[in-house]
Amino acid sequence: MVLYTSPFPNSFLSVLHSFSWGLIFPCYWLADRLVGSFVPTTYEKRQRADDPCYFHALCIIITTPIYLALLVASLPFALIGFLLWSPLQSARRPYIYSRLEDKNHANGATLLTEWKAAGAGKSFCFGSANVCLLPDSLARFNNVFNTQARAKEIGRRIRNGASRPQIKIYIDSPTNTSISAASFSSLVSPQGGDNTNRTVNAGIKRTTSMEYKGDNSGSNNSEEREDKGGSGEANEGEENTCIVRINGEDNGHLSDPEPDTGNGQAHASGPAEPSLEGDAEISKTPNHKQKEGDSGSLDSYSASRESLVKVRVGDGTVDQSTVNNKLLYKASIMKKTSVRKKKHTDETFDHEISAFFPANLDFLCLQEVFDKRAAEKLKEQLHHYFEYIVYDVGVYSCHGCCSFKFVNSGLLFASRYPVMDAAYHCYPNGRGMDSLASKGALFLKVQVGSTPQDQRIVGYISCTHLQAIAGDTTVRCEQLDLLQDWLSEFRKSTSSSSTANPEELVAFDVLCGDLNFDNCSSEDKLEQQHSLFTHYKDPCRVGPGEDKPWAIGTLLDPEGLYDEEVCTPDNLQKVLESEEGRKGYLVYPTSKNHSSSQKGRKAALKGNGRRIDYMLYTEEGLYLEWKVEVEEFSFITQLAGLTDHLPVAMRLMVSTGEDDP
Numbered sequence: 001m002v003l004y005t006s007p008f009p010n011s012f013l014s015v016l017h018s019f020s021w022g023l024i025f026p027c028y029w030l031a032d033r034l035v036g037s038f039v040p041t042t043y044e045k046r047q048r049a050d051d052p053c054y055f056h057a058l059c060i061i062i063t064t065p066i067y068l069a070l071l072v073a074s075l076p077f078a079l080i081g082f083l084l085w086s087p088l089q090s091a092r093r094p095y096i097y098s099r100l101e102d103k104n105h106a107n108g109a110t111l112l113t114e115w116k117a118a119g120a121g122k123s124f125c126f127g128s129a130n131v132c133l134l135p136d137s138l139a140r141f142n143n144v145f146n147t148q149a150r151a152k153e154i155g156r157r158i159r160n161g162a163s164r165p166q167i168k169i170y171i172d173s174p175t176n177t178s179i180s181a182a183s184f185s186s187l188v189s190p191q192g193g194d195n196t197n198r199t200v201n202a203g204i205k206r207t208t209s210m211e212y213k214g215d216n217s218g219s220n221n222s223e224e225r226e227d228k229g230g231s232g233e234a235n236e237g238e239e240n241t242c243i244v245r246i247n248g249e250d251n252g253h254l255s256d257p258e259p260d261t262g263n264g265q266a267h268a269s270g271p272a273e274p275s276l277e278g279d280a281e282i283s284k285t286p287n288h289k290q291k292e293g294d295s296g297s298l299d300s301y302s303a304s305r306e307s308l309v310k311v312r313v314g315d316g317t318v319d320q321s322t323v324n325n326k327l328l329y330k331a332s333i334m335k336k337t338s339v340r341k342k343k344h345t346d347e348t349f350d351h352e353i354s355a356f357f358p359a360n361l362d363f364l365c366l367q368e369v370f371d372k373r374a375a376e377k378l379k380e381q382l383h384h385y386f387e388y389i390v391y392d393v394g395v396y397s398c399h400g401c402c403s404f405k406f407v408n409s410g411l412l413f414a415s416r417y418p419v420m421d422a423a424y425h426c427y428p429n430g431r432g433m434d435s436l437a438s439k440g441a442l443f444l445k446v447q448v449g450s451t452p453q454d455q456r457i458v459g460y461i462s463c464t465h466l467q468a469i470a471g472d473t474t475v476r477c478e479q480l481d482l483l484q485d486w487l488s489e490f491r492k493s494t495s496s497s498s499t500a501n502p503e504e505l506v507a508f509d510v511l512c513g514d515l516n517f518d519n520c521s522s523e524d525k526l527e528q529q530h531s532l533f534t535h536y537k538d539p540c541r542v543g544p545g546e547d548k549p550w551a552i553g554t555l556l557d558p559e560g561l562y563d564e565e566v567c568t569p570d571n572l573q574k575v576l577e578s579e580e581g582r583k584g585y586l587v588y589p590t591s592k593n594h595s596s597s598q599k600g601r602k603a604a605l606k607g608n609g610r611r612i613d614y615m616l617y618t619e620e621g622l623y624l625e626w627k628v629e630v631e632e633f634s635f636i637t638q639l640a641g642l643t644d645h646l647p648v649a650m651r652l653m654v655s656t657g658e659d660d661p
Contacts, residue, residue, distance in 0.1 A: 017085065034071065155382045367410055388418055407438070425440050439466070630652060
């Protein structure tokens with residue numbers, strides 16, 4: 001299948017399209033500004049609270065006639081542009097595939113080595129987020145604004161979180177588990193080689209690690225091999241990984257690691273070099289202000305001391321001054337009561353609320369990237385880490401779907417692995433405001449390696465965004481039916497293997513996106529019981545109507561986006577770790593027994609919030625001799641203040657059943 005690197009088949013149509021859009025854009029921009037001036041966000045309301053009331057009214061009185069006059073003057077040109085633009089959409093391709101040609105541009109990404117299906121297996125990390133990059137006037141209805149600046153900052157935060165080193169923390173004595181532990185998404189300043197596991201001895205009293213796998217786990221075995229001198233290959237699923245050991249013998253103090261860079265061990269270093277990237281851009285939106293403990297917007301993967309979160313030990317806190325020249329790392333703290341620990345002892349994988357996107361993120365699926373200028377800015381930032389990006393996905397005008405489409409699907413896909421095939425389908429049954437966007441599904445096939453017998457190792461990833469309007473249960477169920485049919489068709493049309501003589505081995509099949517229904521709401525029972533969940537597994541789900549106790553909602557209450565308690569990644573993380581915090585800042589499943597006002601029924605709220613962003617995987621259709629298991633699942637707060645959704649991430653381990661060499 002040919003991947004489309006430009007929206008039109010020839011340069012003449014591209015130039016004609018640019019000319020037509022140039023005639024339309026002034027009218028579009030003026031209308032956007034005019035409507036946006038009448039829809040203030042809560043942040044702007046607070047900023048104006050200290051100003052005289054007449055000042056803002058005076059600005060509206062002056063600017064509104066100007067905008068209206070310019071808008072009327074631009075209408076004839078917009079009409080001419082529209083008459084040229086609309087028929088051109090019949091020749092437009094459904095997506096644009098962008099590949100980074102200059103590898104030096106991806107300065108934050110770890111170089112990938114081709115997987116040869118040797119060793120115990122390889123892990124792949126997937127992320128998904130609804131980023132609400134609508135035209136500014138429409139984004140304001142979700143209480144976010146300045147779409148262009150947000151797009152750039154979102155891309156920067158994602159790549160900075162993904163490009164940092166991954167820490168894996170193990171404990172020497174797993175019997176002492178009374179205190180919450182540092183998570184697998186910790187941050188350190190990188191030392192030594194990029195592809196070498198680094199081991200650090202650190203003593204933290206009465207601390208258990210979420211990364212503890214047991215004495216017989218494959219991860220611990222790889223750690224033991226590192227202790228024996230680093231002979232043999234490292235696990236192919238652990239790139240750019242630092243291993244930290246924790247014991248209970250140092251009375252709550254961090255041990256001084258040995259400064260042995262020759263053996264690739266991480267150690268404390270001086271302050272990181274300041275970022276040279278445009279800090280002025282960060283101040284364009286309120287949530288970009290750097291505060292103490294706000295590490296969500298790091299401009300490099302080596303963090304300064306000021307940006308590192310304090311480590312909690314016992315009942316106290318280790319101050320940053322006491323760990324100067326000690327081991328420094330960013331740790332996501334999960335507060336767990338003993339009751340919740342007992343409920344989760346049968347869980348086979350790690351789960352957490354993290355202030356960072358997972359290290360070594362391989363694939364990213366985004367929704368609501370509707371604004372084309374914002375998509376370009378986002379793509380530019382993501383290309384610092386992801387080599388392959390598919391964006392501007394969808395159809396426009398009346399071509400390809402039943403009704404007129406003003407904006408595209410809003411889907412964007414980024415990958416560190418090459419894309420082999422891609423396909424897009426538009427849902428024909430959108431209703432209301434959703435019918436104006438070409439919402440649909442994007443299907444991708446990626447190559448992640450090859451076997452010694454020259455068989456390709458591939459994976460399938462699907463990204464979608466379903467009908468959003470509450471009560472449209474039948475519409476969403478119809479879209480789920482179409483999604484399954486399209487998935488099956490894409491697998492068949494892109495498969496080049498036969499059962500007797502396979503030319504390629506399928507390692508994983510993942511489906512993610514904003515499905516706009518949750519698994520606990522009484523009004524979403526039809527979607528909860530859909531046959532999709534018999535083929536795909538949801539790591540957060542127990543069954544229809546019941547989520548696992550640790551799963552939380554992904555839809556934030558827009559009114560609280562700029563509150564001091566949640567306006568930074570670390571603050572939002574801490575709030576969401578408590579039940580009361582979740583009740584204050586998450587949207588909860590609707591119930592027919594309660595009023596629609598969430599503010600008035602806080603005491604009646606049950607569960608952990610409305611979870612509408614999904615990450616699903618299947619074991620069907622994969623290579624029979626391999627096994628796929630979830631290693632980690634994260635709810636991510638790194639985009640705090642930039643969108644009204646929580647991103648989610650999942651790390652899958654593809655086990656080949658072979659022993660490490």
